[in-house]
Amino acid sequence: MKWLSCSAVLSGVVASVRRHVGRTRGRSLVVGPEAVVDLRLWGKERGLGGARYPLACHGLDAAAAVRALWHGFVAPGMRERLATAVGVPESEACALFEFWAALHDIGKASPSFACQLEMPEEFPPDVPEVRLRHDVAAHLWLPSGLERIGYARKRATSVGRRVAQLLGGHHGTFHAFEGRNLRPESLPELGLGRAPVWEAERTALVELLAGVLAPPSPARLPPIDAAVLAGLVVLADWLVSQTGFVRSQLPRVPQVGDVSSLRTFFDGSLEPVRALVEQAGLSRTHLRDGAFAEEFPRFPPNALQASIARELPGLVTGPGLLMVAAPMGFGKTETALHAARLMGQAAGTSGLFVALPTMATADQMFSRVARYLSRRGEGETSQALLHGMAWLSPVEEILAGARAAEGISSDEESRVSFAEWLRGAKRGLLAGIGVGTIDQALLAVLPVRHNALRMFSLAGKTVVIDEVHAFDTYMRGLLKDLLSWLGELGVPVVLLSATLPRVVADELVTAYTGQPAAADAAVPYPGWLYVERGGTPELQPVQYPDDRRRPVEVKLRGVAQDAEKQVDRVPVLREVLAPVAEDGGCAAVICTTVAHAQGTYSGLREWVRHHGVQLLLLHSRFPARQRERITQQVLGLFGKPGDATHGNRPLRTVLVATQVVEQSLDLDLDLVVSDLAPIELLLQRAGRLQRHPDWDVHRPAWADPARGGNRRLVVLTAPDQDVRKIPGVWSYIYPLASLVRAHSLIKLHEHAPIRIPEDVQDLVDRGSSGILPNFDDELLCGFAEAEHQRAAGCMVEAQTAKRFSIGTSSELRNLAGLSAKQIDEERATTRFNADSERVLPYFLRRDGEIRLGGPDGEPLPVPTCDRLTREQAVAIMRHSIPYRAPSFAAATTDTCS
Incomplete structure (x- = not known):
């Protein structure tokens, strides 16, 4: 094992730092020149070829990263806020945050960590049965360690405890204080080392880093600002923990860990760390x-x-x-x-x-x-x-x-x-x-x-x-x-x-x-x-241009259902799409589910062949590469003129799609046919109707306002327009009460077109309710139970969000609250009941070869050395599709043929 830094004089001088030499003088912490830390206490060794990088040096690297980030990355407004939060001038705040960052790994000066590798006999390996993680060790020890250089520690909200939580969370998890953990005499038994040398070295390291960095004394540290500073420390640590950077620092490690030598080391690290930050792409915009x-x-x-x-x-x-x-x-x-x-x-x-x-x-x-x-x-x-x-x-x-x-x-x-x-x-x-x-x-x-x-x-x-x-x-x-x-x-x-x-x-x-x-x-x-x-809201209405105030004609059309209550849109679609077939135009049919879109597309194929209509299908379950290609094709047909993707507007085209066109794409259409959906979504879909009326494009007479035409929205509703027969799959996707409200609102406008923007806000407010039930007899038509179910569903979602969330900023009392209910990021969900997997459809040929994209598609990439290259991974994932997790779990086959 190669030792990076070792000096025969260290054992003689360690005893000289047993006494406390750092005190608050004015607004800065000053340490005498005799402070020394043992550089055999290591902070990094992985990937260093047997060498060890001293803990003190790693701490000073993190401090240098904070300085580089503070002056080149942290926003001016945030610098001012953080300085105010800790009660020091902005010109001095950086030194304080450098000091805190330098202490983030002080828990490594403990037997649980240091004695993972062979250590000199001066450092007894009195490791407890359960090893203490170094982040937890820092969290436990720093309140008493910081107290020795003037930080108050008596209150639960003291700066020392806040700093301890901040630094103890540098691996992403914050810890709570327990009663016995607040007593310094308990710390050796918790795994911080029974031998006096461990306490002496930690104390010396705090005092020495304070001597090198000369931080001011903080007056306070609010929890929300401590959380932001924790992010700054994490970032600084990540930057200087890169193996390549640590290797480049090895030749600069001093022989003796005194203030003068480490100050020289710190000064020499500033430029390499600044370059590291710049190379990482971290700069102000x-x-x-x-x-x-x-x-x-x-x-x-x-x-x-x-x-x-x-x-x-x-x-x-x-x-x-x-x-x-x-x-x-x-x-x-x-x-x-x-x-x-x-x-x-x-x-x-x-x-x-x-x-x-x-x-x-x-x-x-x-x-x-x-x-x-x-x-x-x-x-x-x-x-x-x-x-x-x-x-x-x-x-x-x-x-x-x-x-x-x-x-x-x-x-x-x-x-x-x-x-x-x-x-x-x-x-x-x-x-x-x-x-x-x-x-x-x-x-x-x-x-x-x-x-x-x-x-x-x-x-x-x-x-x-x-x-x-x-x-x-x-x-x-x-x-x-x-x-x-x-x-x-x-x-x-x-x-x-x-x-x-x-x-x-x-x-x-x-x-x-x-x-x-x-x-x-x-x-x-x-x-x-x-x-x-703290201010008063300022409201500014905007005059909508008269040349854009064209109404939207809306119609309700009932769909048919077969004996198994499957929706059959095709008979109605042949009728409402007839103007497209006869006179031309661009239309979209928006279905509630992928399966419905696929079935509708298949049902229309024979009809479009007889009428010379181009038919397209777009939904979220196409393989990524295929969806991207179709999306670009759709943008080329219906997108904004002048865009790189735009071609010639087609004469007769029908796009069958799901909600992916509701928000994703800037499309201009003459007719939209949509399954019944909440009113705000229907209005969103209507927003694709002649979205840019000033475009110089050909429109058929039935859609051209200059020739008496208008924008058309056709809403497919329950059979016979009887809302009691709303298809079950629609009410599974959207609350039944919202669908009933939308049906009633559209019916009110069948003889009076929807005016945009005049009618939009009223329609949205009437068609959308809050968490509490809202019984509007005119719209709900006796569907009180459905409204109760809608409100109950909203309450469940609201309570679920409250249970999973860390809460509002005013509810944060200490940083442990950010990790109290910690879950794996892969299991965390930001969408209610929407967990999904990505699955890979593949084709197994008779010769046993696996193909992607079809029987004659590209072969499944074979990894070399048991590892896919990035290019191979990309090729595979471009053939994957998203799939709802419950459906995927219930699937009985995993191949396509």
């Missing part, structure tokens, strides 16, 4: 100032965008919440990006996270944000795509394509990339710009490991959450807890929705501000609301 027209020069701002650009700058004085409610296709994405920049500048944030409900919406948004960032970014920044299948996406190609689309050469100042280090588990949210599913943010309020790192990742950003109306009661419960944290941490938030009930909007405003929403503070539709914590 800077966006150029400019008017809306400068940020989005391809089109003039519409009424909503002009209103935000004109009014918001005068309202923003710090962190706040912006809620935008506007019809589909009204430029909410561009509005959000412009507003997020304004709000971020006022709040001192330096990054952005855009959260969406599905992977498909995230994929679409990633490209749009990439183009915006390529156009408006300054200097180096990173952009990450964040969802469970993001690793399959060619992110670098998308980023390069965004630069090319914006006409930006590779030698210009702006650089956007997705650094390799950020692609590791749990790191992507640290990227300057993140686009992903809302799940990535909601995990911050679930008791999973490293939830504090996720909260730290969000704390310095502006957060945009799109399609808020798409969240069920369970997800909204988690979202409300997240908003309480973001509001308390001073994170600006933008919420976007096309169909948001007022009761839900009030809940979200209350969650962020921490105070009940005013009765007259409803978000105007279309329009926006802006509010800061």
Whole structure:
């Protein structure tokens, strides 16, 4: 075994540090020059070829990482907040946080850890029967250790205990204090070492690190800020624990662990660590100032965008919440990006996270944000795509394509990339710009490991959450807890929705501000609301352009059911799609389930052949590669002119799909036929009708307003339009009461078209209820029991969210609350009753060969050295499909033929 650092003089000087030499002098902790720590106490050895890296050196590396992150990554607003939280000037706060980070592994100065390898005889291996993990050891010992350098320890909320919990949680799990663990005399029996040398070395290490870093004395440490600082410590530790970096530091290890030698070591680590942080892609994101027209020069701002650009700058004085409610296709994405920049500048944030409900919406948004960032970014920044299948996406190609689309050469100042280090588990949210599913943010309020790192990742950003109306009661419960944290941490938030009930909007405003929403503070539709914590909401209605105020004709059509109560849409569809067959046009048929979409597609194939109609099928269970190809085809047919994917608008085309087209794709259609669904979802689907009326596209007479046509929404309902016969599978997917309400509301508009935007908010409010039951006899038609069941289901979801969540920021008393109900991240769910697996359909040929994608598809990749290459893994996963876990478990076959 190779010893890294050993000196014959150490045994003689260890005794000299038995006395306490560190005291608070003024605002800084000062240590005498005689303090020495034994460098044979090691912190790292894995991957070092038998060498050992001293614990003190690793601690100072972490301190150097905090300094690099503080000055180059942590947002200005967050630096100011954290300094205020601990009661020290911002100019001194970094030294304090460096000191804390340097202590994170002090639990390794214990026999349970150190004696895993052979140690000199001065360090007796008095290991208890149950080894004490080093993070727990730090948690137990630091209250008394910090007390010796002036930290108060008598109260449960003392800074010393908070720091101990903070550092004891650096492996992602926070620990609680128990009565006997608070007595210093109990610590040896708990596994911290009975021999005096262990206590002496830990004390010497604290005093020596204080001497090197000269931290100020903190006045306080609120628990919510301690959680954010825990994320900073975790990040610093991860950076400097990389084997390659530790190897590069080995030649610099000093021979003696005194203050002077280790100060020299620390000073020499600052530049390598700064370079390490930069290489990891951790930097502040800077966006150029400019008017809306400068940020989005391809089109003039519409009424909503002009209103935000004109009014918001005068309202923003710090962190706040912006809620935008506007019809589909009204430029909410561009509005959000412009507003997020304004709000971020006022709040001192330096990054952005855009959260969406599905992977498909995230994929679409990633490209749009990439183009915006390529156009408006300054200097180096990173952009990450964040969802469970993001690793399959060619992110670098998308980023390069965004630069090319914006006409930006590779030698210009702006650089956007997705650094390799950020692609590791749990790191992507640290990227300057993140686009992903809302799940990535909601995990911050679930008791999973490293939830504090996720909260730290969000704390310095502006957060945009799109399609808020798409969240069920369970997800909204988690979202409300997240908003309480973001509001308390001073994170600006933008919420976007096309169909948001007022009761839900009030809940979200209350969650962020921490105070009940005013009765007259409803978000105007279309329009926006802006509010800061402790402030009064500002409401701004927006005038909807007259040329977009075309009504939507709606009709109810009953479907047939066979003897087994299977829905047969085809007879009705042949009738309602007849205008497409006769005069042309683009239509979509949206079914409730994948099986229904597949059956409908099969049932229409013969009809379309006789009428020259192109027929397409899109749903979520296509293999990833096939779904991607079909999605691009659909965008090319119905997408926005000028997009790279757009081709010629087809003459006669019908798309059969599931809810994937409800939010995921920017499509322009002439007719939408939809299964009965909650009214807010029907309105979302109607938003695909002539979504961009100013496009120069050919429309048939029946759909052309200039020739007396109109947009058409046909809602397929129960047989004979008798809501008592609503198909069971529909009421399994959606609450029966919501379907009955939607049926009644659509019926009211069969002779009076739905006016957009005038009728939208009233329809959404009447068709959507809160957790408590709402008995509207006009809409429910005697379905009181169904409303009771709907309300009970909402209560179950709300209570489940409350049970799983870490709670609101005001409920946090100590950091142990973040881990009290800890669950594995793989088992954590951000969606109620929506667990799924990915399965791989394969084809077993007669010759025994396994093929993917069909009998003549590509062979199943064979791993070399028992390990798949990344390219092989990607090839396999592109053939996988999502499948509901209960259905998968019940499956009786695992092959396709």
